[in-house]
Amino acid sequence: MSERLLVLVRHGQSDWNLKNLFTGWKDPDLTALGVEEAKAAGHRLKARALSFDRCFTSDLTRAQRTLDLILAALGQTALPIARDQALNERDYGELSGLNKDDARARWGEEQVHVWRRSYDVPPPGGESLKDTAARVLPYYIRTILPAVMRGERTLVAAHGNSLRALLMVLDGLDADTIPGVELATGVPLVYRLKADTTVDAKEILTA
Ligand SMILES: O=C(O)[C@H](O)COP(=O)(O)O
Secondary structure (H helix, E strand, O other): OOOOOEEEOOOOOOOHHHHEEEOOOOOOEEHHHHHHHHHHHHHHHHOOOOOEEEEEEEOOHHHHHHHHHHHHHHOOOOEEEEHHHHOOOOOOOHHOOOOOHHHHHHHOOOHHHHHOOOOOOOOOOOOOOOHHHHHHHHHHHHHHHHHHHOOOOOOEEEEEHHHHHHHHHHHHOOOOOOOHOOOOOOOOEEEEEOOOEEEEEEEEEEO
């Protein structure tokens, strides 16, 4: 029986994470800490003897670089990698490039929290999580999930909100529960799926 392994990882700390700026589709690189987080993610996977057949990432540097660093740590630099903007971070629209504390001072803590964590309220000119899910989930169902179900051990390096959209399906979260979910940078989420595509087991590799 094939393994049906799916590992998700949010990119390591980016330059704009460090500066506390809304990033979205902007394309900052990893910080030195982000590089270390990505390498550590690779070492954690390796320590559990996990290896992969296929990888997916977004069209953004921070996720692609995280994937490359993980694969280098695993000694698996020749794997096929699909890069697609379907996995990009939620588009933060007019908030992109603004400091998150400045935004709270301007629009209030509660409004900014709704823009960042609600399911269906988009930030001005940007995507809600629902909008993000409307591009992430079709890509997952058409492209990623078939690979997993064929038994290809699959690694996905993406973003806080594109992965939160995916977690709604995998973890069975709804519009009321997803606002409470935060994803740490560089922490692999290891899923094993059942034959019906639902989750058999999940492990969070914090160390
Ligand atoms: O795009 C961003 O600013 C971050 O990657 C995710 O931001 P959030 O945690 O504010 O949604």
